[in-house]
Amino acid sequence: MSVRDSRWAAVVRTPVGLCAAVLLLVVVVVAVLAPLLWGERASVVDTGAVQQGPSAAHLLGTDTLGRDIFYRVLVATRLSVLLAVTATVIGVLLGLLLGTAPAVLPRRAGRLVTSAVHTAVAFPGLLLALFFAVIFGVGTTGAVLAIGLATAPSFARLTQTLSASVAGKDFVAAARVAGVGRIRMLVRHILPNIAEPLAVNATIGAGTALLAFAGLSFLGLGVQAPDYDWGRLLGEGLNRISLTPAPALAPCLAVVVTGLAFNLFGEAAAAALGVRPLSPRRTEARGLSTQRPGTVVEPDGAESVLAVRNLRVSFPGRDAPVTPVRGVSLTVRPGEAVGVVGESGSGKSLTALAAARLVEPPGEVTADRLEFAGTELLRASDRELGPLLGGRLAMVFQDPMTSFNPVLSVGRQLAEVAEQHRGMSRGAALAAAVDRLREVRVPAPERRAGQYPHEFSGGMRQRAMIGMGLMGGPRLIVADEPTTALDVTVQRRVLRLLADVRAAEGTALLLISHDVTVVAGTCDRILVMYAGRIVEELPAAELFAAARHPYTRALLAAVPDLDTDRARPLPVIPGRPPEPDRLPEGCAFAPRCPRAEDRCRGEDPDLVTDSAGHRLACWNPAPTPVAATSGGAS
């Protein structure tokens, strides 16, 4: 499990993790060595020096029997830590047992265990500990059992929750179908997948147990004389805290430092393990070639709603920044529908997000030009952006459920846009919202406006989302995979709605999709993206007839439709798209391209516009097919 080792090593590499690890190490060393080195000295009774304050001979003074408190605090480390760890181990083991039992036991027994654990969790841990301490009797063993048992329920519940989330995963279902038994399922599939969060919580739990022990001993319920731990030392020191504070403060400090070491280490581990590294592969990112902006010659005669030049989006990577969008240039004219197609990782969605200024830090967006309706977005202040985004520029996302606020009614959310962007009153805005819902063909809009997003079906929600986008009177709708989560029949209606809106309001549309047929049927112009660049741009009507980039051709051929020849294997594109952090030299498609030449592997082709406005980035494009159909008329 070298992967896991390196991940735990990453914990120590964080500053907090390192501090905590060093502290823990010091505590452990002291716990091991102190009783050996100073055990004698800590128990020497000196009746001549009873209850002294700090002095050169006794750094922290002496106790009622004249014993040196400094050494006693050091020596007490072993017992304190040992007890805390023992109690934690008991708690963790018992918790694991209770937590995993429902997965192994018959259903009814499992439920019984679950509800017992839930009931136990309801009691405060310290209360349980006191209760058990009384049952098991005052003393070290009793206290250990008490604290162990008290931590067990919360740990059991954590185990249950974590294993339930893993048990819902497909691979567990797959293992069940494969005939894997319950015990093996638990040991091989569930436990390994929840081990890390459990370990982290156990560490934090040890810190808590330490504190709880100090508390019990302080109350006299824990360690009994002649043994001593920090809690007892604290109790003894507290009696004369007004005379000499040092004997009380020293064990306090010890408890705090050790508890902190446990907790911080746990927290650091949680932080480091919870966030997976961006790319597990250790490969140095190559120097990324940029699309030379000078060669993007595009006549900008017509007015444009959205003009993007040399857009780049990058994220900090493991070794070097990763740039999933590498110099994209595109123009959307008023009322035009432009489609962007590409596979996952081609940068199409990021392009859309960047155009709407929705890329969150640490993502970084640069562009020579990013202009929407005459406003340069990258240089605009938040005040200038306010009325544009959400108003003049509407976004429609793949999953409308996550784009709506679940606790506000749909009508309210639509009305808010009108209040915000058009300065309407509350009543007028709500009326406008109902009108909009009717326009996007939501049935019974008056009633529907008062309902919440979860009461809408997927297709209806997407309609409402489009309606919400329309509330601000947009000039451009950016739709990112708006129909991917929908069924084909519903998809058709949503696409139809977008087309109608465009016709009625003259709104431009930027439609992002992985599905060539969706884009081809809805848009005027199509941009094909591969590995963060546009590789081809052409009119939708000519897509199937006049596409020249080998990638576009391959993409069109690879998708089966209702006319595909069933007798032959589907044409495939060998290999897979490159990761943004390990792009090949030259053209990114070259390693998969049947037409690749030496030049393609050495030099990245520019996106060149031909006389017909067809843009293409390829050294060796496929010849324009001598169209058998009427497609190649131009």
Add this chain to the structure above:
Amino acid sequence: MSGLVFDRVSVRYGHGRRGLTAVDGASLTVPSGQVVGLVGESGSGKSTLAKSAVGLAPVRGGRVLLDGTDVTRLRGRHRPLQMIFQDPYASLDPRMTVGDSIAEAIPRAALRGRTARRAEVERLLEQVGLDAGRASLLPGRLSGGQRQRVGLARALAGRPGAVIADEITSALDVSVQGTVLNLFREVQRRLGLTTLFITHNLAVVRYVSDHIAVMHLGRIVESGPTKEVLADPQHPYTRELLAAVPRRSATPEDVGRVEEDVREPADPHHPPDGCRYHPHCPVGPSVRDDRELCRTRDPGTEAASRAHRAACHFVTAPSTAGLEAGAPGNAS
């Protein structure tokens, strides 16, 4: 009876009024060595039907027979029915090597001994076009297409009498989808695997299946040979599905010509009486007054007597009528 037979299978989740009958008396036969494509929209119950057969969904009624044995009542480790899952990223244990995942599915009784099992894993990997050396990798090092190959190898490891493929390409990119479909077809033909192939994509189902069954709100509404069902669909719901498939020849104008149906899809918790499609049916009682029958009587009961076992009272007469549904094809 040979092959995989679903005999009036019902699956119900929950109890009482809040319960949901996801599959309602669905009958379907997958003939031995053939591929039956099961299509339907989300919520139609097609994946639940599949899960019922492999014990991942509670069967409340009916039987699932594989070569005559009821697989829902099987006890013990051997699972003669295997499944390939939709999401290759979720269906492999991220902490378990590919080889172990496959080995786990090999029946204990079939192969004993470490070396024999390892050899079997290598053989299975090669069968799905993966290098035997990949056995020691964790799934994180594989691409989606490669993971789905592993999923296929794991299903084959169980030496199944039949396989259920549940949306196996819908989580993959189009350039990878073709590779997986080709591989699946090749393996299926070579081994003569009896397969229930579930998908929402009609183009994909047409490409891989010998027969097609269409599911709507928990019921099978039409089934028959792929070519015939696609060329001459009998049930109006099948026709609606077919019409919605985006075509290469489509233009924005074509999309604009879609007739509008904005009614909410039926609530599966409270399915309509009679024919469950009647509130949406373009040739049903909400359009034509003479078809009140659809509101009250379930057309499924006499389905066997109609072409494609269509669950519709008003199907056109077998093999005479074409695609025009609205045309008064019935003698009346």
